Amino acid sequence: MNKQLLMAINQICAERNLKPQVVIAAVEQALVSAYRRNFGSSGDVQARLDPETGDMRIYERYVVVTPDEIEDPKTQISPTDAAAIDPRHATVGDEVLIERTPNDFGRIAAQAAKQVILQRIREAERDAVYEDYVDREGELVQGTVRSIEHGTGNLVIALDGGRAEAVMHRPDQIPGERLRVNASVLAYMSEIVRGPRGPMIHLSRTHRNMLRRLLEKEVPEIKQGSVEIKAIAREPGSRSKVAVTATQSGVDPVGSCVGMRGVRIQNIVNELNGEKIDVIEWDADGERFVANALSPARVTDVLLFPELDRTAMVIVPDNQLSLAIGKEGQNARLVAKLTGWRIDIKSETEAVAEGMDELERQHVRMERRTREHAEDLLDAARRILEEETLPDLAAITPEIEEAAAADAFADALAQVTAPEVIPDLDSAILPEKPIPAMPEVDEIKAAEEAEARALAQKLSRAMAGVTDDEDTGFDADAFSRIFGGGAAEGGDEEEGEAADKKKKSRRKDRQMVYDEEAKRVVAVKRRKPTRGGRQFDAEDFESDL
Incomplete structure (x- = not known):
């Protein structure tokens, strides 16, 4: 016994x-x-x-x-x-x-x-099956169709020769695909939970991660890590879009996924019952990423409006409008899922009719970039205010107030309250510091630093294209003294007087004109009087300022 x-x-x-x-x-x-x-x-x-x-x-x-x-x-x-x-x-x-x-x-x-x-023993066997398959959740498994529920259309699939059973519900099956009993099927294990009669394993062929696992299986570059899948948008049985990028230089991410003569991608298409797959290159720039995602349609321009519920306005040629939208809006839906932006597609004719011509689009883009640049500067200023000590804040505060008067910062600073940017220095307790030795050297350094700050401010205002009536003259002596570009000493006085006369005559031959495109004042050559009056050409522009 x-x-x-x-x-x-x-x-x-x-x-x-x-x-x-x-x-x-x-x-x-x-x-x-x-x-x-x-x-x-x-x-x-x-x-x-x-x-x-x-x-x-x-x-x-x-x-x-x-x-x-x-x-x-x-x-x-x-x-x-x-x-x-x-x-x-x-x-x-x-x-x-x-x-x-x-x-x-x-x-x-x-x-x-x-x-x-x-x-x-049955309970122990169920626990053993659960422990074996719980680690395989999120992977592809091969099974055989054991039975089909006629009422619901669910499939009962045997795994590993009948050791475990899984179910594939009707919504998890690819539309238009018909699987018969004893047919071999490859599916994605989406979930496994404990049940009163053993582990319940759910399979899916419509999950977007199934496309990810198939790409990892067919493309060695993805498995090795030289190509990375950034996003996947899928409508099972119809069309899918995959955004990929290369993590190593010299690797073509799209070509690696497609394969020579499309062999790799064609294997995946056959496995998914003829589902079309668009492989596009991911880009960190949102405008280029949206334009790439709308492939195969050609895109004229893309404008992003994050403040308008992340809306992307896409302008395409008139003959590309239907291709960009896709059948029943499918292409636009996939692009919205892939990029995370709401897509608003317009033809060039519609854009011009709504006042969004090329000049207006450039103006909108320039305003947005200026606003983003101002926000970045504000963030940098806040970080400086948080990192610097209180004595240094007293010197930085006047510069922030003066920079706030510029046009580039007006819109951004309108929404920022003064207490957020400028601390209350009156109520602050300044720490006492010992008086350093050699006060004469410190005074000289402080004067040079103040002079350098003033000069840097003038240079930055000149490069930014400030056109107000304030004095923006350039101090050549200060520039040569600070930056080491002093004039030659011991020159001939007569040669200097001749150079001054030549410079004055050159100034008489020039005229100050405001350039609308460059957004600043430039000097142009005067032309000789003609019958039509004084004129100047675009090629005569010289950026002397």
Whole structure:
């Protein structure tokens, strides 16, 4: 009997792919249930099965307490009685096991524990299946269609030769695809949960990550990491768009995914029942990314409006409008999912009719870039204010107030309150610093620093194209003294006077004109009077200022 039990346990472990410890624990639990059912014991019963000999024994566990503390004689014992049974565990607080194995327990246990053992083995088998498949969630699995539910159309799929069963619901099946019984199917394991009858495995062929796993399987560059998938937008059975980028120089991400003569992408198309796949190159610039995503349509211009619920206005040629929108708006929907922008597609004729011609689009883009630049400068100023000490803030605050008067900062600073930018220096407690040595050197350095700041401010205002009536003259002496570009000494005075006269005559031949395109004042050459009056050409412009 004992040897047959061990042989049965070993056979079950080999067939069900179970651990022997799990089966032995199930047998011991079944022996405890059989003992209580047949002999009516209400104490703490334990069963022990020797894995080498197969001997089965029943024990009752008692806790050693003082005679005055005994409340339940079925679970408690005095030190004197415990010493008579096991002298090593006769101290208060120890546990004593007393054997209660009946003489005919083998036959009773075999009859009463059969169903319990089978039930525990089934539970252990379910747990083993769950542990094996829970780590494979999010991967592709190969299975065979076992049956089709005619009412719902769900597929029951056997995995690993019938070791586990999975279900593929109707929405998870590719539209137009018909799978028959015993057909082999490749699917994406989307979810696995514990159920009352074992693990419930859900498969899908419409999940967008299935396309990702197929690309990783077919394209070695993606598996190696030289090509990265940035985004996927998919309408199963119809069309998909994949944005990829290269993480290593010299690698063509689109060509790697398509393969030579389209072999790689064609294998994926065949697996997805003819679903069309557009592979585009991802770009960090949102405008270029949206233009690439609208492939195969040609795009004239793209304008992004983050403040308008992340709307992207796309302008395409008149003959490309229907191609950009796609059949029933499919191309525009996929682009919106891929890029995360709301897509508003207009033809060139519609854009001009709404006042969005090329000049207006350039003006809008320039305003947006100016606003973004102003916001970046404000963020940089805030970081400086947070990092600098209070004495340094007193010197920085006038510069921020003066920069706020510029046109480039007016719109951005209108929404920023003064307490956020300029701290209250009156209420601040300035830390005392020791007076450094050599005050004359410090005064000279402070004067040079102030002069350099003023000069840098004039240069920045001149480069920014300030056209107000303020004095923006250039101090040549200060420039040469600070930047080391001093004039040559010891020159001839006559040569200097001749150079001044030539310079004055050159200035008389020039005229100051405001350039609308460059947004600044430039000097142009005067032309000789003609019958039509004074004129000047575009090629005569010289950026002297």
